[in-house]
Amino acid sequence: MKWLEKTIACERRALERARKRFVTKPSEKRLHDVRTKGRRFRSLLEDVAGIAKSERLRRRVKRAAAATDAARDATIILRLLETSVDAAEAELAKPLLERLREQEQLATREASSALRRMRFTP
Amino acid sequence: MKPQRVDLRGVGNVDELVDRVLQTRLREAHALASGLARRDKQGLHDFRIACKRLRYALERFQTVDPSLEAIAERLAALQDALGEAHDRDVLLTILPPTMPETERRLQRERTELVDRADALWRELEQMMQALDSHHT
Numbered sequence: 001m002k003w004l005e006k007t008i009a010c011e012r013r014a015l016e017r018a019r020k021r022f023v024t025k026p027s028e029k030r031l032h033d034v035r036t037k038g039r040r041f042r043s044l045l046e047d048v049a050g051i052a053k054s055e056r057l058r059r060r061v062k063r064a065a066a067a068t069d070a071a072r073d074a075t076i077i078l079r080l081l082e083t084s085v086d087a088a089e090a091e092l093a094k095p096l097l098e099r100l101r102e103q104e105q106l107a108t109r110e111a112s113s114a115l116r117r118m119r120f121t122p
Numbered sequence: 123m124k125p126q127r128v129d130l131r132g133v134g135n136v137d138e139l140v141d142r143v144l145q146t147r148l149r150e151a152h153a154l155a156s157g158l159a160r161r162d163k164q165g166l167h168d169f170r171i172a173c174k175r176l177r178y179a180l181e182r183f184q185t186v187d188p189s190l191e192a193i194a195e196r197l198a199a200l201q202d203a204l205g206e207a208h209d210r211d212v213l214l215t216i217l218p219p220t221m222p223e224t225e226r227r228l229q230r231e232r233t234e235l236v237d238r239a240d241a242l243w244r245e246l247e248q249m250m251q252a253l254d255s256h257h258t
Contacts, residue, residue, distance in 0.1 A: 003136045007182065043125075043178040047143045050130030077213050084213075084231070086223035096218065 004048060011041040015061070016120040026112045028075055034115065035072060038065050041120075060118060067114035071107035074100055123168050125175055126150050140183045147176040148254055158243055161236055163211050170204040173197055193249050200242040207235040 018034040038061050045058040078100040085093040128146045133139050151172045157165025180194035210232040217225055 001136065001139065003186075004139065039174070040178050040182075043175050044182060046125045046175070047128055047147075047179055048130065048139070050128055051133065051139075073212065076209050077216070080209050080213050084224060084227055086221070086227060089221045089224050092218065092220050093224070096216070
């Protein structure tokens with residue numbers, strides 16, 4: 001099915017471009033982009049698993065997503081805490097905010113290092 | 123949560139592929155909608171993932187059937203609300219007990235977000251009835 005081959009190739013290239021951008025210069029936006037492209041591509045491979053055999057590729061995309069989970073979690077929770085902490089409890093939130101900032105930096109470095117070793121193009 | 127496998131036996135063209143994928147993903151979302159009614163963390167999470175799979179399929183197949191766009195947009199809004207509720211669940215698990223005001227605020231926001239998701243799902247159920255009959 002031509003449409004399917006074209007769609008798989010297109011989403012695969014989009015993921016590879018997002019991966020390259022993220023490992024070149026990691027940022028919150030680029031992390032979000034690589035995760036979104038990965039989720040879409042994985043969802044496509046799952047939908048068409050009955051006619052397009054791509055189990056190894058699907059597992060690689062899943063591993064890439066797992067490698068970025070910690071960075072995404074730290075970033076999201078940090079932003080949420082920064083915006084939702086009650087003014088009267090701002091001082092009490094400081095140690096947790098500090099810990100989340102450290103986690104975010106470390107997890108982003110680890111995600112970048114893991115994705116540097118992966119390729120999605122054939 | 124593993125996705126339901128789409129039965130693609132006998133599929134010979136794109137229209138048939140769209141029908142089979144959408145039927146499966148619609149069934150999956152309906153089956154997990156009880157999580158939205160229960161409002162528990164795991165139930166909401168599983169339902170959100172099922173909605174995400176359905177939304178991605180709808181967005182992908184818009185090139186084949188442009189009428190899918192409206193449902194995909196509503197699903198995106200539903201997924202946003204559930205995603206934000208989930209973020210609050212995660213933060214609540216690590217929030218120190220010394221911050222009760224922040225905790226109350228997060229709980230209240232979570233309730234509002236799930237309410238919004240619930241209202242969006244009711245709208246979507248009607249839209250999806252039409253979609254289901256069109257793609258079966």
